[in-house]
Amino acid sequence: MLSNHYGWLHQGPWNWLVLMTLMLAGALIRHSFVARHRALTEGRRVPWESAGAGVVLILGLVVAQRPAPVPAHAGAAAAPGAEDKVNTSVSYAQMRAVVDQHCIICHGLQMQQKTVALHTPELLGQHALAVYQQVAVLRLMPFENATRMTQQERDLVRRWYEAGAPVR
Numbered sequence: 001m002l003s004n005h006y007g008w009l010h011q012g013p014w015n016w017l018v019l020m021t022l023m024l025a026g027a028l029i030r031h032s033f034v035a036r037h038r039a040l041t042e043g044r045r046v047p048w049e050s051a052g053a054g055v056v057l058i059l060g061l062v063v064a065q066r067p068a069p070v071p072a073h074a075g076a077a078a079a080p081g082a083e084d085k086v087n088t089s090v091s092y093a094q095m096r097a098v099v100d101q102h103c104i105i106c107h108g109l110q111m112q113q114k115t116v117a118l119h120t121p122e123l124l125g126q127h128a129l130a131v132y133q134q135v136a137v138l139r140l141m142p143f144e145n146a147t148r149m150t151q152q153e154r155d156l157v158r159r160w161y162e163a164g165a166p167v168r
């Protein structure tokens with residue numbers, strides 16, 4: 001569940017730490033609930049401290065995992081009509097090369113994972129939004145990064161989409 005739907009949780013450099021923190025927080029909270037039953041039957045105070053510590057850990061994780069602020073100039077460069085837009089836009093040929101190298105083994109004529117095929121200009125255009133989301137936003141594709149796509153190539157996909165996803 002986590003890997004399919006919450007890529008941002010496990011694809012960062014600290015993914016192991018995120019997992020350990022979540023497990024520890026879960027154990028701490030669970031501990032309070034187990035202890036609660038005994039405390040109630042023995043007429044003692046319920047030890048909520050460990051549950052509190054678990055909640056604090058999760059809140060800490062939320063703060064630590066928040067997205068980095070986007071620098072002001074990055075937004076300006078991507079704005080429509082910006083001066084340097086012509087220089088940063090990507091041609092169909094450049095995009096085709098990246099797709100052929102990184103996607104076609106699983107999304108071509110023979111193999112069409114999730115019925116997504118990208119081997120013709122028409123098909124690529126048809127799936128442009130999904131391609132952009134999967135590669136540049138969610139970073140879920142290439143699947144498990146099987147074809148070892150670089151950040152520069154992901155940026156290229158983003159710029160191709162922002163340039164109107166040209167397919168000729």
Ligand code: HEC
Nearest residue numbers: 102103106107113114116130131134135141142143146147
């Ligand atoms: C190693 C095989 C593999 C490679 C390489 C790969 N994919 Fe996928 N792709 C999959 C699988 C498997 C699924 C279905 C995943 C799922 O259902 O969770 C999928 C699903 C998709 C989907 C549909 C997602 C959805 O949920 O609707 C898109 C779009 C996609 N891939 C695009 C790409 C693009 C673009 C590339 C290249 C940058 C790529 N894939 C590379 C295996 C791959």
